[in-house]
Amino acid sequence: xxNVEQHPSTLxxxxxxxxxxxxxxxxxxxxxxxxxxxxLGKGPQLIIDIRSNVGEKxxxxxxxxxxxxxxxxxxxxxxxxxxxxxxYFCAASIGxxxxxxxxxSLTVIP
Amino acid sequence: DAGVIQSxxxxxxxxxxEVTLRCKPISGHDYLFWYRQTMMRxxxxxxxxxxxxxxxxxxxxxxxxxxxxxxxxxxTLKIxxxxxxxxxxYFCASSLLxxxxxxxxxxxxxxxx
Numbered sequence: 413x414x415n416v417e418q419h420p421s422t423l424x425x426x427x428x429x430x431x432x433x434x435x436x437x438x439x440x441x442x443x444x445x446x447x448x449x450x451x452l453g454k455g456p457q458l459i460i461d462i463r464s465n466v467g468e469k470x471x472x473x474x475x476x477x478x479x480x481x482x483x484x485x486x487x488x489x490x491x492x493x494x495x496x497x498x499x500y501f502c503a504a505s506i507g508x509x510x511x512x513x514x515x516x517s518l519t520v521i522p
Numbered sequence: 523d524a525g526v527i528q529s530x531x532x533x534x535x536x537x538x539x540e541v542t543l544r545c546k547p548i549s550g551h552d553y554l555f556w557y558r559q560t561m562m563r564x565x566x567x568x569x570x571x572x573x574x575x576x577x578x579x580x581x582x583x584x585x586x587x588x589x590x591x592x593x594x595x596x597x598t599l600k601i602x603x604x605x606x607x608x609x610x611x612y613f614c615a616s617s618l619l620x621x622x623x624x625x626x627x628x629x630x631x632x633x634x635x
Contacts, residue, residue: 444622446622446623448626453628455613455626455627455628455629456565457626458623458625461622501565505622507620508553508570508572508577508578508620509567509578510555510565510567510624512564512565514564515564
């Protein structure tokens with residue numbers, strides 16, 4: 413099956429700086445790559461996604477890039493704010509199955 | 523829309539007891555997914571339904587686990603008998619497009635003593 417690796421596991425940044433989280437996947441059949449934000453005590457919330465026919469997608473301060481050849485994709489958050497502090501999960505999808513990364517705990521220091 | 527609704531939010535039970543977790547998907551969504559989240563294993567897909575029919579239950583850990591979806595607006599995940607290693611947060615998610623754009627509920631935190 414698919415194997416998704418996510419790095420780093422923890423990340424601290426100063427407010428206003430950028431944060432980058434990277435994921436790799438193993439199965440070239442994966443065709444959909446969502447990113448979820450999970451706040452304490454809550455369920456994961458979809459924040460952005462990208463399909464395999466697109467290289468980059470941006471939504472205000474967040475962006476995702478996908479390199480199909482290298483089988484990796486990244487989440488970029490610019491101008492970070494304290495409310496961006498949460499655990500972020502990447503996932504790769506084959507058919508109707510999601511394979512999640514292990515999560516990155518992001519802390520934005522005011 | 524109220525989003526995906528799960529109940530109870532917290533459940534504490536003793537080993538050997540039956541546990542039933544409940545989920546109401548977003549109206550109109552035809553896919554429903556059950557996940558389990560633990561520190562050790564992260565987020566794992568247990569089973570998913572399409573149009574109330576179980577499609578893939580390969581993630582269900584043991585025969586002690588069962589899931590049903592009697593209608594488009596309700597699903598249950600049952601553990602009988604429960605064991606301490608079942609302690610986890612269980613999430614239900616629904617979508618209109620299969621695995622794409624899944625919306626998660628708030629989860630049920632299960633503790634088995």
